[in-house]
Amino acid sequence: MTVHFADAAASFPVVAPSRLDSFVAAHSFDKPTLVMDLDLVSRQYRALKAGLGRADIHYAVKANPAPQIIARLVDLGSHFDAASRAEIALCLEQGAEPRDVSFGNTIKRASDIAWAFNQGIRLFAADSEEELEKIAVHAPGVSVYIRLIVEVSQADWPLSRKFGCDRDMALQLLDTAKTLGLNPVGFSFHVGSQTRRAEMWAPNLDVMGGIWQAAQDAGHDLSLINIGGGFPAFYGEEIDAPKAYAAKVIDMVEARFPGVAKIMAEPGRGMVAEAGVIVAEVMLVSRKSERDMHRWVYLDIGRFSGLAETEGEAIRYQFETARDGDAMGPCIVAGPSCDSADVLYEKRPMQLPMTLRAGDRVLIRNTGAYTSTYSSVCFNGFPPLAVVVI
Amino acid sequence: MTVHFADAAASFPVVAPSRLDSFVAAHSFDKPTLVMDLDLVSRQYRALKAGLGRADIHYAVKANPAPQIIARLVDLGSHFDAASRAEIALCLEQGAEPRDVSFGNTIKRASDIAWAFNQGIRLFAADSEEELEKIAVHAPGVSVYIRLIVEVSQADWPLSRKFGCDRDMALQLLDTAKTLGLNPVGFSFHVGSQTRRAEMWAPNLDVMGGIWQAAQDAGHDLSLINIGGGFPAFYGEEIDAPKAYAAKVIDMVEARFPGVAKIMAEPGRGMVAEAGVIVAEVMLVSRKSERDMHRWVYLDIGRFSGLAETEGEAIRYQFETARDGDAMGPCIVAGPSCDSADVLYEKRPMQLPMTLRAGDRVLIRNTGAYTSTYSSVCFNGFPPLAVVVI
Numbered sequence: 001m002t003v004h005f006a007d008a009a010a011s012f013p014v015v016a017p018s019r020l021d022s023f024v025a026a027h028s029f030d031k032p033t034l035v036m037d038l039d040l041v042s043r044q045y046r047a048l049k050a051g052l053g054r055a056d057i058h059y060a061v062k063a064n065p066a067p068q069i070i071a072r073l074v075d076l077g078s079h080f081d082a083a084s085r086a087e088i089a090l091c092l093e094q095g096a097e098p099r100d101v102s103f104g105n106t107i108k109r110a111s112d113i114a115w116a117f118n119q120g121i122r123l124f125a126a127d128s129e130e131e132l133e134k135i136a137v138h139a140p141g142v143s144v145y146i147r148l149i150v151e152v153s154q155a156d157w158p159l160s161r162k163f164g165c166d167r168d169m170a171l172q173l174l175d176t177a178k179t180l181g182l183n184p185v186g187f188s189f190h191v192g193s194q195t196r197r198a199e200m201w202a203p204n205l206d207v208m209g210g211i212w213q214a215a216q217d218a219g220h221d222l223s224l225i226n227i228g229g230g231f232p233a234f235y236g237e238e239i240d241a242p243k244a245y246a247a248k249v250i251d252m253v254e255a256r257f258p259g260v261a262k263i264m265a266e267p268g269r270g271m272v273a274e275a276g277v278i279v280a281e282v283m284l285v286s287r288k289s290e291r292d293m294h295r296w297v298y299l300d301i302g303r304f305s306g307l308a309e310t311e312g313e314a315i316r317y318q319f320e321t322a323r324d325g326d327a328m329g330p331c332i333v334a335g336p337s338c339d340s341a342d343v344l345y346e347k348r349p350m351q352l353p354m355t356l357r358a359g360d361r362v363l364i365r366n367t368g369a370y371t372s373t374y375s376s377v378c379f380n381g382f383p384p385l386a387v388v389v390i
Numbered sequence: 391m392t393v394h395f396a397d398a399a400a401s402f403p404v405v406a407p408s409r410l411d412s413f414v415a416a417h418s419f420d421k422p423t424l425v426m427d428l429d430l431v432s433r434q435y436r437a438l439k440a441g442l443g444r445a446d447i448h449y450a451v452k453a454n455p456a457p458q459i460i461a462r463l464v465d466l467g468s469h470f471d472a473a474s475r476a477e478i479a480l481c482l483e484q485g486a487e488p489r490d491v492s493f494g495n496t497i498k499r500a501s502d503i504a505w506a507f508n509q510g511i512r513l514f515a516a517d518s519e520e521e522l523e524k525i526a527v528h529a530p531g532v533s534v535y536i537r538l539i540v541e542v543s544q545a546d547w548p549l550s551r552k553f554g555c556d557r558d559m560a561l562q563l564l565d566t567a568k569t570l571g572l573n574p575v576g577f578s579f580h581v582g583s584q585t586r587r588a589e590m591w592a593p594n595l596d597v598m599g600g601i602w603q604a605a606q607d608a609g610h611d612l613s614l615i616n617i618g619g620g621f622p623a624f625y626g627e628e629i630d631a632p633k634a635y636a637a638k639v640i641d642m643v644e645a646r647f648p649g650v651a652k653i654m655a656e657p658g659r660g661m662v663a664e665a666g667v668i669v670a671e672v673m674l675v676s677r678k679s680e681r682d683m684h685r686w687v688y689l690d691i692g693r694f695s696g697l698a699e700t701e702g703e704a705i706r707y708q709f710e711t712a713r714d715g716d717a718m719g720p721c722i723v724a725g726p727s728c729d730s731a732d733v734l735y736e737k738r739p740m741q742l743p744m745t746l747r748a749g750d751r752v753l754i755r756n757t758g759a760y761t762s763t764y765s766s767v768c769f770n771g772f773p774p775l776a777v778v779v780i
Contacts, residue, residue, distance in 0.1 A: 286518030
């Protein structure tokens, strides 16, 4: 695999995913298409599980809810973290047991809580009193974990304050949950998506360990620490291999939560991103002026048709073309729509072959997470990202 | 209509859209739903047409491609600006004549150019040599207009350099088009979406007038000036009424392009935004800490399910609830998904009723443009924005 980013460390030992490459090479695609390799999902699940040890993996379904992926993960013994009623329904349809599915969104419609309860879901997230009240009414007696804000992120895609509450409120919500007849079992947090190195977890875990201890001291007999996601994918900058990464994280967890009964982890991106490649096409290569240093490369896929995570140029995908042996030059990369916000990489241009032209195929590597369902319904009349699972 | 933004001038005479309000009041919705009033579309078309006079309106289909809207606009005599093959197909299906549909995307798939040509489309946009070459091969002899970059925007949603080329290149492309056997008829530009006052067009038109003259001086007998979109909708800040706005713009155009044979305008937002209201629901109201000044209000709709234009807090929609008579307080507003980027208004919080709670209905006004098709396919398991046309 060729890495084109000027600053890419590229020292992560990427093995060419030959089954994926063979499939892609053997087929033509008349629109942008995500090809997912189930065997790579299996390999990644096993690697993460080997590192995570006794922790339960709850796959974050939102990363890629292709039914075949869910079914494969059910077969492998994975549990699931669902963001919505539809994701819960999907998991159950694909054979997951209700006891293995958590409703991890802290913002739930009351009727969806009731529906989930009726389906047998017994573990819910919350970060506020009003949410606990909704859960108590519509899913009486279930287990809840309280999500905390941890503000020491070093992630590439750091999280806002949207989810979680502060320490004092979290401790208070444990009491509220009890008063409401719920079973407060523990805490969750999120280190931030795409946390590239295991050691970046340490400050977050330190903070969480302190809050955990405070809860114990206040008389709460907690049993669950949900460490959320953050498991990285390779986008050109060095990351730890999945097994080693997961093992390091769990070692740090065990040290800070001695004897905790149950550990949950919610990899999403880290499970499926590297199992997918998007096959795209160059629509146009142009300059705006004879004096322009950069070319503009327009693809048939953009921010509104699958590459939403290029917002703010946060996630830098790796591109691969058949002309990568030719001389390279800097390009601004944009999507095909009549929308000026549909620009992928402009502040930090990409190096692409000088010979690139309309009609050329572009492979966008490691795009198995947060692409297919982020795609718009019909933006500018363009169809949603197609998905093929092999 | 109540306007809640602290800085809202709100002096634009908004007439309560009673047919829309009656429909919304009489129905319940179990998911976020955009309700579009065709009569308001008609009213707006007539107002814009009255102001634009001899200019042809090419409705920018991407703003809202609901088939009923296209059919209504066909009946009213509108022409259409299409961004893709699918949008062209939609217009033709709804009764538009091929001669009244322009293919305005400067980034087109070669096979789509050929398809459009076979459907009878004869007017294409371009801003680069490679695009002209594609058009010459797949749609020989058609009329083309060259899009320019105009960098003096005062719009609320200014455009990037994604579309258009500079003056020298534009003049050169007229020659290139001729050499390729195409018919270069004129220029297009875009002042930027949501250009609130007609006088903001003047600097752009001055620049374009100069380029137009240079082309004439170089021997090009141009017949078309396409002034693009930019026609505003009311989002809380004062705008000119549509007829007066359009008339002022056309007066400025006539003064700078004396005797031009054909003027095209491409309103999208300005045609349909005010004809729609989204019915949403509060999922949760919470604080992150006892000390927080702001509440967080989570809706069942967010950036990935229809409100994409809240990116960077650019477009500030107006919210309306049944509790608007109660005391107000500042709120951060976010969508329902497990995605930290799904926050609508945080830097500039909104004033919402202190009594607001989960289950309350929220009307989001003037959301008829750039909402329905921007909605994601199934982000986090949430369904796309539903659309009802009345």
